[in-house]
Amino acid sequence: MRFREDEEKYLDLIEKSRLGSSEDFQQLYRRYWPLVRRLWQRYNIAGLELADWEQEAQVVMLEVIRLYNNQGPRMFSCFLKECLTNRIRDLQRQSQAGKRIPTERLYALTDEYAEVIIDFWHHSPDEIIYCRQSIKKLLHNCSQFERKVLNYLHNGYSIEEIAISLKCPKRSIQSALHRCHLKLIQVLSKEK
Numbered sequence: 001m002r003f004r005e006d007e008e009k010y011l012d013l014i015e016k017s018r019l020g021s022s023e024d025f026q027q028l029y030r031r032y033w034p035l036v037r038r039l040w041q042r043y044n045i046a047g048l049e050l051a052d053w054e055q056e057a058q059v060v061m062l063e064v065i066r067l068y069n070n071q072g073p074r075m076f077s078c079f080l081k082e083c084l085t086n087r088i089r090d091l092q093r094q095s096q097a098g099k100r101i102p103t104e105r106l107y108a109l110t111d112e113y114a115e116v117i118i119d120f121w122h123h124s125p126d127e128i129i130y131c132r133q134s135i136k137k138l139l140h141n142c143s144q145f146e147r148k149v150l151n152y153l154h155n156g157y158s159i160e161e162i163a164i165s166l167k168c169p170k171r172s173i174q175s176a177l178h179r180c181h182l183k184l185i186q187v188l189s190k191e192k
Contacts (some may be wrong), residue, residue, distance in 0.1 A: 010073035017065050029061060035081060043088045045095050053088070060087050137187045142180060149176045 010031075016024035029036075036057040040050055064080045139147055145166075152162040159177075163170040 007073050039088050043092055045092050060084050134187050138184050141183045146176045146180050
């Protein structure tokens with residue numbers, strides 16, 4: 001019974017907001033404020049203040065209200081969450097686009113620039129031996145599952161792809177990687 005009353009309140013707020021009631025819109029927005037804040041915290045876009053994101057979220061909500069076709073509050077919530085997530089991802093892409101180097105600032109790799117480029121892939125034999133020994137010790141300290149996860153990761157698989165390949169939850173893969181990270185720190189600290 002309580003759920004039915006709450007559902008009717010949501011539908012009423014959505015409809016009144018569609019008709020232009022700013023009070024009802026603000027009340028509806030306040031109900032989704034935790035979601036708005038959580039997305040802002042999760043994506044943590046440099047230069048995007050919470051107040052700016054709130055305005056963006058309100059614009060998104062107005063558009064969702066306009067497009068919403070009375071399929072119930074759950075569908076409204078899902079649609080709103082998806083639209084908010086898409087908008088914050090767009091903002092994230094826009095902020096990342098500013099970090100790209102414009103083509104007019106790129107230089108050809110001629111001999112005169114070859115001297116200033118540092119090749120990080122060529123290391124001394126001592127560094128290579130130290131790295132291989134550390135990896136060998138790490139793998140010795142890892143469980144069979146952790147070694148499988150590291151092998152997949154080394155071959156370019158994402159965490160999601162590893163979880164699918166090993167038929168286990170994504171959280172198990174993340175935990176295994178965390179344990180491997182701690183074990184690597186242990187191995188490296190013993191070397192000093």
